[in-house]
Amino acid sequence: MRVLATIKRVPITGGRIVLTEDSRAIDTRHLGFTMSPHEECGVEEAVRLIETNKGDSVVLTLGPPEAVEQLRDAMALGIDRAIHLQTDGQEWDAEATAAAITDAIRADEAANGSFDIIFFGNESADSGGFQVGIWVAYALGRPCVTGLKKVTLEGASVRCEQEVEGGRDVYVVPLPAVLTVKEGLNLPRYPSVPGKMRARSKPVAVTSPARPASRLELINLAVPAGQGRRAESLGIGAAAAPAVVDLLQKTGVL
Amino acid sequence: MSVLVLMEPGDASRQTLTLARKFGEPLHAMHMNAIDPFSPDALATVLQRAADKLQASAVLAAGTERGNEVMARLAARTGLPFAANCVAVEPVQPVTVTRLRWGGSLLENAILHSGRPLISVAPHTVQIEPGPEPTDVDVKPLIAGLDERDLVVSVSGHVAPSHGGVSLSTAKVIVSGGRGVGSKEGFAIIEELAGLLGAAVGCSRAVTSAGWRPHTDQVGQTGTKVAPDVYIACGISGATQHMAGLKGAKRILAINSDPQAPMMQNADYTVVGDLKEIVPAISAEIRRARAGRI
Ligand SMILES: Cc1cc2nc3c(=O)[nH]c(=O)nc-3n(C[C@H](O)[C@H](O)[C@H](O)COP(=O)(O)OP(=O)(O)OC[C@H]3O[C@@H](n4cnc5c(N)ncnc54)[C@H](O)[C@@H]3O)c2cc1C
């Protein structure tokens, strides 16, 4: 079986987002980076599927040279190899991202055969376009099920559970398929030390696709107003308990 | 020229209509339940047919899970760009939009280069305004002759929610614990207080990653978005991704040993100190108050 997971490098923004001077990006000078929790669950699921069924697990990202860190993180969890579509760090819109990912998938499949499952995050952490996986699925002519919290192989099909208000909807689609997943799909393992060691020598195939003009073209970013509330102190330590209960009574909670 | 809106029950679609009117009139509505059971590719196909027939200048939907999903499929089918979770639009060409990033922690202004803008409207962000109502599209002739491939992805079953108790997304009161709670067992005092208040228990991602609570309890950008009257945050630092789930919270009470924690800056009420002392003291005080009332 062959499984692909796609991930995107994003900053860990902490308690407050600070923008660059031109307001076109987050100031990441003092920040660490990660992938979306949704995507991490896709990676974990890919690793589990290959542990059970044997085969080839691959991770793919479109991002700057530093995004190799996130590819190594995924390989530390057990992914076999990586594809890095390198950019100069500029924004790519969803459509362009999907086109580059589709080309890379076609090239890998031409050499190694079709991926049975391709995992995407339901939405990226930063731009939240809710669409790259769907564009890729349409381009490849494969079924796509979104927002999944559970994925079970059933022979040549996959049973998918999608979270909805009041439970979960079930879909059963034939493989090969594109699945977009959410955090909660599984509990990703922590990378082991040997896992991290092995990840260092796993293969990363690098290409540099050309960036087409964006049709959803970012002008600038802004931090929404009115976030800082003015907090009223109810006191310090256990002595504050009566004030808390007063508040709960006043607000009708008690 | 006309404008096509994919409608669902609820306020999110009323907000969508408000933005849709900016693109002009007349307004036409297609409903999410036009194809039952839900089949997103089929809906996207029918939406495309309706948009072509009406020569729609724009197609809009609410930025719900389903709204975004069907719009993304419409985009991929037609090769037109799609802007998800917009909070404002400027309909004069070139169309500009303001949309949510990072689950609402950041706004993006962008140009949507398209002859037929595809837009979803972020729920709870637009003030509903009255205006002309849409007329329903007659979908019957549009559904006829759907390709079998459009129906491969269709809902074929349903699983009831696995856990009982108060649902996080609709809870009026939430007692939520973060890494500061210290352990799985540490949540006993959080559960006790929640029990006394008839509240739901919530948590941060640090807690779910550690395996102390199930992901169904997680509040935030990749967890549940909540809208309680009171949110009691115990030992949660207030990372932007956690706060992204709290936009609908009316009042936040933060309990934290660090007065500088972002949660303490973003709360309405604060108590500084060790939650392991403060939370049980609040529970005891509630019991005392109740005993006194009898
Ligand atoms: C793309 C992305 C998505 C994410 N989505 C989510 C999400 O949906 N939800 C979410 O919660 N996080 C999410 N995160 C993670 C988020 O960035 C933070 O890492 C996380 O919220 C931190 O959890 P925490 O506040 O419990 O832990 P910490 O940040 O470690 O904070 C612990 C707090 O407890 C206080 N404390 C410690 N001991 C005590 C004590 N005895 N008494 C009182 N206070 C004490 C400390 O002062 C501190 O403020 C996401 C991250 C990324 C990158």
Ligand SMILES: Nc1ncnc2c1ncn2[C@@H]1O[C@H](COP(=O)(O)O)[C@@H](O)[C@H]1O
């Ligand atoms: N630059 C990228 N590199 C690799 N995968 C990506 C990239 N951007 C988006 N994706 C994938 O597409 C999903 C949805 O992204 P989006 O449509 O931006 O919300 C993400 O969760 C990723 O799995």
